[in-house]
Amino acid sequence: MRLLKIEWLKLKKYRTFYILTGLFLLVYILFNVAVNQGAFNITSTNAQGVNMNVVNSDYSFPKVWGNMAYYYGWCIIFICVLVITLIANDYRYKTQRQHIIDGQSRMDYLHSKVVLVLGINVALTLLYTLLCLVFGYINGGGHVLSGTKNIAYVFLYGLNYLSFAALLALLIKRSGLAIVLLMAFVLFEELVVWLLDKFVKIDIAKFSPLDCSDGLLVKPLDGMGKMILGGSKTSSEFMIMIVMSFVWVLIYYFIARLRMQKADL
Amino acid sequence: MENNKVLGVNGLKKNYGAIQALKGISFDVPKGSVYGILGPNGSGKTTLLGIVLDVLKSNGGSFEWIGYAQAQDARKQIGALLETPNFYHYLNAIDNLKIVAEIKQIKNPDINGVLERVSLAERKHSKFQTYSLGMKQRLAIASALLSNPDIIVFDEPTNGLDPEGIAEIRNLIKELSSEGRTIIMASHLLDEVEKVCTHVAIMKKGVLLREGSVHTILKDEPTYELKADNMAALKDCLNTRSTLNSIIEEDGLLIVSFTEKVTATAINKFCFEHNVILTHLKENNYSLEKTFLELIK
Structure with a gap:
């Protein structure tokens, strides 16, 4: 908690924090509104009655969970940039050096960044959950709880991407x-x-660093999209991806730990 | 002796690639002293302080802050300023010091008090990025005082200050010392060390040339250049003399000084009695400035 408080003292008056978080929210919400309103789909059905939609624009429960999870994956880049900026600031201002001089242990410093990533990730996951509930209730439908495993996937996805950004x-x-x-790296x-x-x-x-988490957020396809690109994953494949996401996060942590123990700051 | 020192440094070494920045430095800092580490730019002063403050990793040797089980506990108590003032540019003085207080786990930090002590109270609500170099340096000193430390480490504390500021900070250091605190201070200014320090270690290219009280090191005593055919024997014989103050080998000569008043004749006689025939003997009378410049040449 003390480490989180230190990070919060740095964050709360940092303008870039508000700009990037605001951008994330704006793009994320607008994107989902657009998809919901039928962007990317030409017509619903063709003359033969075949569903010609590519992406699913159904935002009622329980589909809303999967849809919003997938686009979350696109928008997280803003928060990756935020995490990188926050950590690089400590090098730019040499405050990381000063923290050690002032008595933080090197491991405390590393763990303050772990806490920062976790804190941001928890906040984002809550935000995702809240937005799903809002979109879902607006669009109606039943089975509110049946897609909630996506909350865990979103958490894991965010943890992997933000930890990777922090390590970089x-x-x-x-x-x-x-x-x-x-x-x-993402492209490569x-x-x-x-x-x-x-x-x-x-x-x-399913095994590569970031892709293993990408697979957790399933493309919300529909009609034609499903026919061309479809193919669903088995639950054992999900299990592998969940485990691999954790494994990679641990690997990032130990690389960072090694670095913090040995490096001149 | 153990209880009378606050820091013990033993054979510290540091390499930057092929460059040896520290070549085995050892010394103790006595409690209550103002310990000056004097040397030209690039002599390894900041590297040395960086290692004892754990921002740099040594390649050999050890150090110990006496009385602390964990080095980070020592650092929480110590107030230290290394190289540059490091603060968040987008925060003001108060917010920056709040972060320091949180790291040092200070219960009720006297932020206004330390800012007043370094004459920065008027600008405490301004962002760090609007400060002049001198003000940044003052904030760093204020930050070092926040934990009301018994030990203070200053690296070039008067860097970037105008003459008035320099005088103010030197007075502050004297004041802090008179309150019983130990101050470890790196400087490349002989004049500064002479004015405020009680002890001095002179460094050059990663080697500790001389170490001791300012009184004995920087006094106007002559040094002697000596040479003999058997240099090893000469060294041995000089080492038996109890009043030997320092002995440095340079360019095939031994440069020595003594804590007593000696004459060239007495030295010659002493060596002869120890079966060493001198081939070179020269007395150098130096001012402080000259001693220093000669040492670090």
Whole structure:
């Protein structure tokens, strides 16, 4: 709690924090409103009565959980940038050095960042839950609780991405470069996974660092979309992805720990 | 002796790649002293302080803050300023010091008190980024005083201050010392060390050249350049003399000083009696400035 309080003292008067959080909220809400209103879909059904929709625009319970989880995955980049900026600030202002001089142990410093990532992630997961409830109640439908496992997936997804962003910031120390590398990594990972699948017939998506969490947030397809891109995952595949997400978060933690123990600050 | 020192440094080494920044430094800081670490830029002063404050990792040797089980507990109590004032640019003085107080786990921090002590109270609501270099330095000193520390570490505390500010800070250091606090201070200014320090360690290129009370190190005593065919024997024989103050080997010469008044004749006689024939003997009379410059040359 004391570590969280220190992080909060730094955050609460930091304008960039409000700008990035605001952008995240704005884009996230508008995106879902747009999808809900039928963006990306041309017509609902063709002359033969076949559902021509690509994405699912059904925001009633329980579908709202899955839909909003998937677009959450797109918008989290704003919060990744926030986490990178916050950690890189400690290098830019050399306050991380000062914290150690002032008596924080190196592990305390690392754990203050763990607490920061966890705190932001919990807040975001709550926000997601709240927004799902709002969208769901507006659109009606039953079975409010039946899609709530998505809350856990959103938490895990956020934990993986934000921890990875935090690790990049700790290793690279400069926000600009860390942000570019994060984006490059996301693209690069997609490409490598795709190429391996295509040419070597090995599907590593469930095991690779960020992709393993991507799979948890399922594309909300509909009609034509489902026919072309469909294919659902089995529960054992979900289990692998859940375990792998945790494994990678632990790996990031131990890399960061090693770094904090040894490095000159 | 154990109870009378606050910091013991033993054979500290530090490499930056192929560069040896510290080549095995050892010294003790006596309690209640104003301990100056004097040396030119790049002599390893900041590296040394960085290691004892745990922001740099040594490649050998050890250090101990006496009386603390954990180094971080010592650092929480110690007030320290290393190299540059490090604060959040977008926060004002009060908010920055609140963070420091939280890290140091100070129950009721006297933030206004320390800001007044460094004459920064008027600007306490201004953001750090609007401060002049001197004001930033003052805030760093205020931050170091926040825990009401028994031990204070200052790295170049008068850096960036105008003459008035320099005088103010030097007076503050004297004041803090008279309150019984131990102050460890790095400086490249001989004049500064001479004015405020009780003890001094002179460093050059990662080596500790001399260490002791300012009185004995920086006094106007002559040094002697000595040379003999058998340098090892010369060194041995000089080491038997109890009044030997310092002995440095440089360019094939031994540069020595004594705590007593000696003459060149007496030294020559002493060596001869120990079966060492001197081939070179020269007396150098130095001012403080000269002693220092000669040492770090």
